[in-house]
Amino acid sequence: MKYLVQKFGGTSLVTPELREQVARKIIAAKDEGYAPVVVVSAMGRQGDPYATDTLVKFVEGINSSISPEALDNLMACGEIISGVTMVATLEGQGHKAVFLTGGQAGIITDNGHTDAHIVKVDPKLIHQYVSERVIVIVAGFQGQTENGMITTLGRGGSDTTAAALGVALNAEAIDIYTDVDGIKTADPRIVENARTLDEITYNEICQLAHEGAKVIHPRAVEIAMQKNIPIRVKCTFSDAPGTLVTASYDKRVEIKRDRIISGITHIPNVTQIEITTSEFPSSEYPQLKIFKAMANAGISVDFINIHPDVVIYTVKDDIAGRAVGLLEDMGFAPIVTPKCAKVSAVGAGMAGVPGVMASIIEALVAEDIGILQTADSHSTIWCLVKQDDMEKAIRALHNYFALGE
Template sequence: MRFLIQKFGGTSLISQELRDHVASRIISAVDEGYLPVVVVSAIGRAGEPYATDTLLNFALSVNRDIPVREMDILMSCGEMISGVIMVNTIQRLGRKAVFLTGAQAGIITDESHTDARILRVDPSNIINHAKDGKIVVVAGFQGISESGEITTLGRGGSDTTASALGVALNAECIDIFTDVEGIMTADPRIVEDARILDTVTYNEICQLAHEGAKVIHPRAVEIAMQKNIPIRVRSTFTESNGTLVTSHNEVYGTIDITRDRLATGVTHVSGVTQFKISQAEVQVEHPALRIFQSLALADISIDFINVSPEVIMFTVKDESAQKALAVLENLGIKPQLKPNCAKISTVGAGMTGVPGVMARIVKALTEEGVDILQSSDSHTTIWVLVQKEHMHKAIRALHHYFELGSNNKGK
């Protein structure tokens, strides 16, 4: 059975005209010999009548203290509405279709309300409906716990649903349809000549997604990677191929003889505060252990961590900075704070084991007068921390220096 997963975001379903267009894409897949399994998000965004945030804000207007169990029941409604409407649209065009909730689709999760993890998928119900000639439409973003409770999967949950179903059904491909053409080398609002990437590896897109690119959730990529199922990030509104996410050895379309490119893209996260603590000035025993344990107990997420015998550095989101400061001051620690910073990530599988990549980054930023406040690296990513006021200049410099723009394609 040739299963094809097609996931459509809320902006693709916001009007009847768009839903008709989506239905035609689904029917085209059937005509090409696929068995499409369609994953839908809630219709629209905050302010639209059936968007999840709209429903949630309505409940919060009654009482701000919603139990997480009831919150999950409420937040699952948007995808159910969307799924039923999509089934009706497909049937109006003369094809058989059936809607399944996450539970009916066999998505079993843990008990963590509002941010559940998928434990397993039983696709037997989907397979039976597909054998009966029906197009299966599944509510994204939701599942059911082993105790029978409705759960939701957190941010990017519909992408996660699509990937989990793709793995369970051994699908030929997972199509993520969005309102953009594909994954880009940088934010086009910052870099004018940012271009769409034809192909990226699983590891590259995970890094891009973790570090600010919001086209697909990294959890979804990690699930698909387990079975090497290709993902295509495509536009609902055009026929372009978009971006293929696959293993390092595969290519998309024309073979690119420059696959050893050092960098694939530049992404960013802004609105972070750097904490810098001199170990010599800390009077507590085992300072790093005390610091990180105390912040964890306060439920403060930290990032960009550097620990040496002389200094401890890390970042937190700007909105968590004062809370983190209070925790440290309670330990008798007085850190240096540098608010309004931005973390910039240069990502590329081609940089693994290549000498001099950091030197190039330093050169590009130095020539633009951008100070590096902190840096770190992995096999596929080099991160630098800069002042937010220098963020756009730094992104453009790195994008240009690594020849990622549309004018340099293939160079």
């Protein structure tokens, strides 16, 4: 059986006309000899009647301290509505279809309500329906615990559902349908000539997603990568081929090795914190004290540089005040630079290539953009800049590396 997992985001399902387009893509896959297994998100975004954020806002208006267990029961409703609606749409066109909740589809999770992790997938019910030539529609974003409690998988959870089912079914591919035509070289709202990438590696797309790109959830990519299931990011509203995400060693696709940088992405609204530790005796381990304090307070830190006498890191703007307060209570005098942005250049082709950092600095200096901090890995170089310079920095790097060509 040739399985094809198709995931459709909420913006693809809002109106009857859009659902008709979705149905055509599902039926086309069936006509091509695939057994389509379709994962759906809740319809629309906040403000739309069946969107998850709308449901959550409604119930929190009654009681803002609702339990995570109860909240999961509520948040699972949006995908159920979408799934049943798609079954009705397909059956209205003469195609047998069935809807399964995440739990019915065999997705078993841990007990982490509102941000659960998948423990295992047992798709026996999917196999049964597919053997009867029934199109299976599965609610994304949800599963159940071993004892039958409904859980949800956190933001981007429908992508995770699709990837987990793709691996469990040994699917030919996982098609992620969105309202854009693939992975872009940069945010097209910032860079006019941002180009759709034909192909990208798992590692590159994970880095882009972790560093701010929102087309696909990195957890989903990491799951698909375990079994080397290709992911195709496509547009619901066109027949464009989209972007193929696969391993660099996969013989089914020739990865272009002459591409040093694949894309530029960004994370706005961060604050840089710099702490001088030289005034504290080394026996007191000031670096350890700093990061333990952040961890104990539940403050996530990023962009960390540790030197013998200085510690530098970033936090989100909205929690910077709390982080600084903790440091001052410990006797530190942090230097705080708010309203910064992290701009990242991502590309598997940069590994082992000399001069990439020099090129990035040259591109930014040419536009008179101050660099507050840098870091790098084998496939990513990060630069911290003032937020006022963020868009200029993205365009400068995009143009320097000719990503629009």
